[in-house]
Amino acid sequence: MRTVLVLLRKEFLQIFRNKAMLPIIFVAPLAQLLILVHAADFEVRNVRLLVSDMDRSTASRALAERFNASDRFHVSFTAQGFDAGMHALDAGATDALLRIPVHFEQDLGRKGSAPLMLDLNGVDGQYASLVLLYSRQIIANEQVHVIQRMHGSANVPRPPVEVIPRYWYNLRMNYKNLMVPGLLVVLVTLVGMFLSSMNIVREKEIGTIEQINVAPIKKWQFILGKLLPFWFISLFLLAAGLVLGKLIFDIPIEGSVPLLFAFAAVYLWVMLGLGLFISTVSDTQQQSMFLSWFFLVIFILLSGLFTPIDNMPHWAQVITWFNPVSYFVDVVRLVLLKGSSFTDIAGHFAAIAAFAVAVNAGAVLNYRKRA
Amino acid sequence: MITVDHISKRYGPVEALKDVSISVPRGELFGLIGPDGAGKTTLFRMVVTLLLADSGTITFDGHDVVSDYRHVRRNVGYMPGTFSLYQDLSVRENLEFFASVFQTTVKKNYDLIADIYGMLEPFADRRAGALSGGMKQKLALCCALIHKPLVLVLDEPTTGVDAVSRREFWEMLKKLKAQGITILVSTPYMDEAALCDRIGLLQDGKLLRSGSPQDITANFDRPLYAAICKEPYPLLLALRKLPELDSVFPFGTALHITAKEQLDLPALHKELARQGFSDVELQPIEPGVEDLFMHLMQ
Numbered sequence: 001m002r003t004v005l006v007l008l009r010k011e012f013l014q015i016f017r018n019k020a021m022l023p024i025i026f027v028a029p030l031a032q033l034l035i036l037v038h039a040a041d042f043e044v045r046n047v048r049l050l051v052s053d054m055d056r057s058t059a060s061r062a063l064a065e066r067f068n069a070s071d072r073f074h075v076s077f078t079a080q081g082f083d084a085g086m087h088a089l090d091a092g093a094t095d096a097l098l099r100i101p102v103h104f105e106q107d108l109g110r111k112g113s114a115p116l117m118l119d120l121n122g123v124d125g126q127y128a129s130l131v132l133l134y135s136r137q138i139i140a141n142e143q144v145h146v147i148q149r150m151h152g153s154a155n156v157p158r159p160p161v162e163v164i165p166r167y168w169y170n171l172r173m174n175y176k177n178l179m180v181p182g183l184l185v186v187l188v189t190l191v192g193m194f195l196s197s198m199n200i201v202r203e204k205e206i207g208t209i210e211q212i213n214v215a216p217i218k219k220w221q222f223i224l225g226k227l228l229p230f231w232f233i234s235l236f237l238l239a240a241g242l243v244l245g246k247l248i249f250d251i252p253i254e255g256s257v258p259l260l261f262a263f264a265a266v267y268l269w270v271m272l273g274l275g276l277f278i279s280t281v282s283d284t285q286q287q288s289m290f291l292s293w294f295f296l297v298i299f300i301l302l303s304g305l306f307t308p309i310d311n312m313p314h315w316a317q318v319i320t321w322f323n324p325v326s327y328f329v330d331v332v333r334l335v336l337l338k339g340s341s342f343t344d345i346a347g348h349f350a351a352i353a354a355f356a357v358a359v360n361a362g363a364v365l366n367y368r369k370r371a
Numbered sequence: 372m373i374t375v376d377h378i379s380k381r382y383g384p385v386e387a388l389k390d391v392s393i394s395v396p397r398g399e400l401f402g403l404i405g406p407d408g409a410g411k412t413t414l415f416r417m418v419v420t421l422l423l424a425d426s427g428t429i430t431f432d433g434h435d436v437v438s439d440y441r442h443v444r445r446n447v448g449y450m451p452g453t454f455s456l457y458q459d460l461s462v463r464e465n466l467e468f469f470a471s472v473f474q475t476t477v478k479k480n481y482d483l484i485a486d487i488y489g490m491l492e493p494f495a496d497r498r499a500g501a502l503s504g505g506m507k508q509k510l511a512l513c514c515a516l517i518h519k520p521l522v523l524v525l526d527e528p529t530t531g532v533d534a535v536s537r538r539e540f541w542e543m544l545k546k547l548k549a550q551g552i553t554i555l556v557s558t559p560y561m562d563e564a565a566l567c568d569r570i571g572l573l574q575d576g577k578l579l580r581s582g583s584p585q586d587i588t589a590n591f592d593r594p595l596y597a598a599i600c601k602e603p604y605p606l607l608l609a610l611r612k613l614p615e616l617d618s619v620f621p622f623g624t625a626l627h628i629t630a631k632e633q634l635d636l637p638a639l640h641k642e643l644a645r646q647g648f649s650d651v652e653l654q655p656i657e658p659g660v661e662d663l664f665m666h667l668m669q
Contacts, residue, residue, distance in 0.1 A: 002471075002474075003471075003472065003474070006468065013460060013464065014459050014460065017460075206457075206458065207452075208456070209455075210421065210451040211449060211451065211515075214444055214447060215472045216441065216444045216473065216474070217472055369420075369421070
């Protein structure tokens with residue numbers, strides 16, 4: 001144990017003396033948290049909507065006005081017909097084009113229905129589907145008003161089925177509540193995996209590992225001395241991120257914070273173990289950086305942080321079963337937003353503990369003092 | 372103290388060591404001499420338990436280095452080819468770190484390093500990365516010595532160090548030897564061979580000769596001459612054409628000539644003058660280790 005303490009003292013001395021790395025370790029992740037939360041906001045505002053109104057009736061104008069009244073749309077009009085509207089969409093001058101054909105009001109009054117056409121920029125599919133969703137809501141509202149105006153409010157038929165949504169655990173569908181916990185996972189993972197993988201490789205690069213290998217230090221002592229500092233730093237960052245999230249974004253903390261840290265403590269051993277494994281197969285810091293990056297991109301994109309895992313194809317979902325990051329993203333959201341207890345996430349705990357044992361066993365076996 | 376017995380090692384198609392046997396008694400300063408790539412580092416890494424041999428055995432203080440590696444690791448001081456120090460730790464922190472990983476303290480063994488560390492003491496708080504090459508080398512030696520090892524293994528300790536520091540370093544090794552420490556040192560510099568008790572000449576993984584520098588040079592059975600002139604290169608080409616000469620190598624500003632038998636110097640002078648080399652000075656010399664090495668390498 002004394003040897004481990006000696007190694008720890010040396011590691012912390014080196015970490016806190018590295019003027020280039022210190023801000024990267026402590027400031028960069030928290031700055032990322034503050035910035036990325038806004039970047040990853042999936043709410044769509046300020047959609048530029050071009051209305052090509054060929055009807056020029058009360059109904060068509062009322063519909064356009066409704067779009068304009070919504071804070072999601074900036075409405076402008078064109079009088080030059082549909083072709084000019086399409087040109088604007090092609091040129092990127094507008095995000096969507098609403099075509100209102102002639103006889104819109106007439107058809108609505110006589111037949112009770114009238115066609116509308118909405119052209120969307122589908123380059124960003126997610127964006128387009130959100131715009132469509134908002135447009136549908138606005139048009140549906142307007143429909144009710146039109147019927148009221150024509151037939152009197154008593155005659156408005158009730159829709160046969162009406163869905164009233166309620167978003168549990170995140171009542172206002174606030175994306176920040178979803179992103180902040182997820183980003184906490186990312187920054188803890190980044191620091192844990194990158195730094196641990198680079199640290200041991202650095203000893204290889206400068207050659208000090210030779211002397212350590214010759215010294216009567218046991219493998220587990222050396223590895224513990226290497227991984228513990230980053231375990232502490234990562235947990236510290238998680239705490240700092242949580243405080244920032246609460247203070248700045250007012251994220252809900254429904255569940256038990258100690259439970260969250262208990263899970264993080266186990267989870268970090270998986271990422272640190274992976275870092276260790278990478279450092280045993282790399283000879284230079286560049287190699288270890290690229291390997292870490294390769295794993296992290298896959299882990300983070302398949303973590304359910306940005307895109308729901310349920311939307312992925314089955315084979316990709318299978319991959320996420322082996323993705324430690326996805327378990328932690330899940331747990332952070334469950335504990336913070338839903339207030340899940342230990343029994344609720346016992347399965348996650350078991351899986352992540354199994355990963356921790358497997359990854360570290362592999363890494364320790366792969367690390368050899370003797371070639 | 373150290374017995375290397377029929378060691379061979381292969382890296383893929385490259386035979387790094389071929390059936391090498393060396394014996395180093397306690398308290399000896401043994402030098403492994405050879406050019407880059409001869410296999411010196413490979414052999415040393417095996418002695419200090421960092422590398423396994425394909426065949427053969429090495430014993431260290433009577434213990435096998437493979438099965439009893441713990442004994443070796445407790446009792447060896449190893450200085451790898453690149454001075455392995457933590458550049459971002461200070462001189463004192465480096466020393467204290469290496470002392471504590473060997474479960475000892477700087478205080479306990481200070482007398483052993485007092486001479487060397489005395490020169491570093493004024494810079495004790497300086498980062499190791501900011502030291503000069505010679506200073507780094509001294510610090511690395513202190514770090515390798517701090518646990519009072521039975522054996523010091525130094526892999527090319529003087530490579531890349533200035534001439535004055537090199538001389539100082541060998542003085543330090545002599546003092547350490549006087550304290551009973553067995554020293555195994557490798558170097559590509561032939562002039563350092565004469566400073567060892569015994570040397571081994573290593574080339575392409577083969578041990579060409581081993582013995583004291585005197586014995587080894589005494590083995591040189593050909594007459595050896597030095598030639599000095601203003602333009603050595605044309606002379607070298609001219610000499611190499613002469614059938615009575617075995618080999619001609621440049622040696623600093625002079626040429627060393629190995630002859631098949633005793634040369635008739637006035638006749639050679641005459642022959643060279645005929646070819647236009649009038650200012651050549653020729654004289655018989657005693658062979659050094661390098662002469663033998665060049666001879667054996669042919």
